[in-house]
Structure formats: structure tokens, C-alpha cells
Amino acid sequence: MSGDRAAHLISAGRLRTDPPKRLVLLDVRLGADSPGFARTHLPGARFVDADADLAGIATPHSGARPLPDPATLTAALRRWGIHPDSTVVVYDDAGSIPAARAWWVLRWAGLPDVRLLDGGLPAWLAAGGPVVSGEEPELGDIGTAAARPGGLPVIETAAVATLPERGVLLDARPQSHYRGAGEFAGHIPGAVSAPVFDDFDQDGLLRDEQTLRARYRDLGITGTTAVASYCGSAMAAALQVFVLATLGIEIALYPGSLSQWSADPARLVVGSAVVTPDPVPAL
Secondary structure: OOOOOOOOOOOOOHHHHHHOOEEEEEEEEEOOHHHHHHHEOOOOOOOEEHHHHHOOOOOOOOOOOOOOOOOOOHHHHHHOOOOOOOEEEEEEOOOOHEEEEEEEEHHOOOOEEEEEEEHHHHHHHHOOOOOEEEOOOOOOOOOOOOOOOOOOOOHHHHHHHHHHHHEEEEEEOHHHHOOOOOOOOOEOOOOOOOHHHHOOOOOEEEEHHHHHHHHHHHHOOOOOOEEEEOOOOOOOHHHHHHHHHOOOOOEOOOOOOOOHOOOOOOOEEEHHHHEEEHOOOOO
């Protein structure tokens, strides 16, 4: 995987002044937030429902956001006007987590050029970027891309249980959730707390490469160790996979995350329930 930040991340300034050719913009929202999209979005952006478009149908043992069905995802890719040679830029207004889920799903589906807008919609507005309102326009160009899963690695529950013995299992959620607060409280035995929100500054921009490398090196990640990330439902963890991709380090995502792990009462979840939650969602 390329470690060039520009292969995975694009700044608002660069998107404004030197947009990629064959550009497709995706505005990713949590749930069916089409009203939010209708109020403000980048010109030409397509609306993406992170729950309906980027996840499959949940079952009692699948986790809250299982991987999407390839045929259904293919239909969405074409509805958004994506071709195999498109450059897809994803963004959101929710701290880059929904956009990172889109980045991960599209890369997993085999799309070669997917980038995340650094800082999302707030950064675009701060840079003086234009926005529009209203519903998305009719798309004249139906895409031809097809979902071909396998572009990024995943790890299944059985392997997650043994990973801490041979590698590093990262918990991307806030420390309070790791310790036992909030939905899907506690953590998988042997997991290391590594809140992905710490990888971004107060403006929601990704921290510099040197800072990120030092942080993950301190967590035992050098690029040669087996590593996977999880959260509550593979949203924050997808952002962590993205962050490490900008460093040229490929790690696996646990799609079921703690929502799948904890569905089986026989699986141990470590952590006390008496913890003050951090003021951020456990995604």
C-alpha cells in the first residue's frame, strides 16, 4: 500500500485549485440524513447513506454494520457514477468517520483511487470552498465500476481472539469506552487502547506524518507486525485503517468489531462499567 499521503488524503485547497480528473465526490452521512445533504454539500456531490449503502443487513451475530453485499454495492457505485478509472473523494461533516467508512468500503471493493477530504466539509468551508443546497441532480453518466471484494484485509472473530499473542489489536474508540463506558463497553482481551481521534488536531485535520509514526511506533506498530483495528461497529476502526494507510502501513479491519464479539456471551469482554464517558460517540 502506498504511504504517500496524497494517495489517500486531499486537502480542501488542493481540491479547490487542482481537482483530480474523472472526479466523483461522495457526501457521506450517518443514517438517512438527506436533509443535511440538501442544506449544504459540495457542488456535484452524490449523497451516501453510511448505514444503507456501506453496510449489509445486520443479524444477531453479524455485528451492527456487516460488510455490504457486493451486488448491492456495485449498484450503488454505478448509481454514484463511479468508473474503474474514477478518482473518488469522500467527505463528511462528522469528524471523518463516515467518510473513512466509505474510503475503506470502496478500497475493499477494489477501487484503486479513493481519497478522503482532510477536515471534511468544515475544512472546505474554512477554505472558502463553494457549497450548494437542494437535492442531488440527475446523473447523466451511469457508472461502470463493480465491487470486487478483497482490496483491503479483514480479520474474522476467531483470528481476533489470538491476534494479541502474535501481533497488535488496536481499539480505536475513546479510552472511556475501552475501560467500560457507553454502548459496547469494555474491550477485547489483549487489545491496546489507541483512540483514533488523537490522530487529528482540533480542526479535524490529520496530524503530521512524524507525529503519527511516533505514536504508532510507541504502540508497537512498525509495518512488519500483524495488526488489526476494531471499534464498536467498524466505523472509527475504518478511520484508523485509513490513518495507517497514509503511513504506508496496511492493517486489517475487524468488520464485526465489538458489536459482533460481544454478541456471544461466551466471549470475554474486559472492563468496568463504572466510567465517565468521553464526549465523543463510540462508532
